[in-house]
Amino acid sequence: MGILNILKGIVYLLLIGVLILFGASMLPHNGYNNPAQYLIQEVQKHTGIPAPQNIQKNTSPGPPDTNDYSPDDSNGCIGGKKTYDSEYMTFEYPENWIITGHATNEYGGEDVELQDKDNMYGISIMSATNENPQKFEDDLVSSGFEWSGTKEIGNVECNIYEGDHGRVYVFQKDGTSFRVDGPIEVEYVIEDIIKSIKAKK
Numbered sequence: 001m002g003i004l005n006i007l008k009g010i011v012y013l014l015l016i017g018v019l020i021l022f023g024a025s026m027l028p029h030n031g032y033n034n035p036a037q038y039l040i041q042e043v044q045k046h047t048g049i050p051a052p053q054n055i056q057k058n059t060s061p062g063p064p065d066t067n068d069y070s071p072d073d074s075n076g077c078i079g080g081k082k083t084y085d086s087e088y089m090t091f092e093y094p095e096n097w098i099i100t101g102h103a104t105n106e107y108g109g110e111d112v113e114l115q116d117k118d119n120m121y122g123i124s125i126m127s128a129t130n131e132n133p134q135k136f137e138d139d140l141v142s143s144g145f146e147w148s149g150t151k152e153i154g155n156v157e158c159n160i161y162e163g164d165h166g167r168v169y170v171f172q173k174d175g176t177s178f179r180v181d182g183p184i185e186v187e188y189v190i191e192d193i194i195k196s197i198k199a200k201k
Helices: 002-021 035-047 133-142 184-196
Strands: 081-085 089-094 097-104 110-116 122-128 146-153 156-163 166-173 176-182
Touching: 089 110, 089 122, 089 184, 122 133, 122 184, 133 146, 133 156, 133 166, 133 176, 146 166, 146 184, 156 184, 166 184, 176 184
Parallel strands: none
Antiparallel strands: 081 089, 097 110, 110 122, 122 176, 146 156, 156 166, 166 176
């Protein structure tokens, strides 16, 4: 029986080598650090040959499930935030977005443009100190946008308009009128910006 067990051990060890070369990663880990360790344990179980003593259970947490989708994974707020701070306004935005432009406007405020890291989505913010929100809303309607309702975001009631080019939020905060434009796909980023935005004039 001793010789038979040794032969079984040799066969299992050969099997370990083959599987490591041709797809050991497909084996169940069962809590071990790699599939080879799992196979060595199987050799021990079936042949009685002692396994190396340095095999230990892997108790550290594994990587997050990549099948769990969060809208923040690619364009949102996982990680830190950056702060835009000018003489007109301040707001927070995801650290993986960038400010692509800013300039004063005819309404006594400022226009700011943001872009996501993959250059797929853009958000624009307009502030106005000498114009009321109704002016923005009239301009949107005349441009073909349709009012879709109101939504309270960060204790501010926003009028929302939708059109072929995305969604627009119009609101007033700290005596300043704001218009925030962007695609529906990143509405969570837009609404986070609205929550943090503060007027400075």
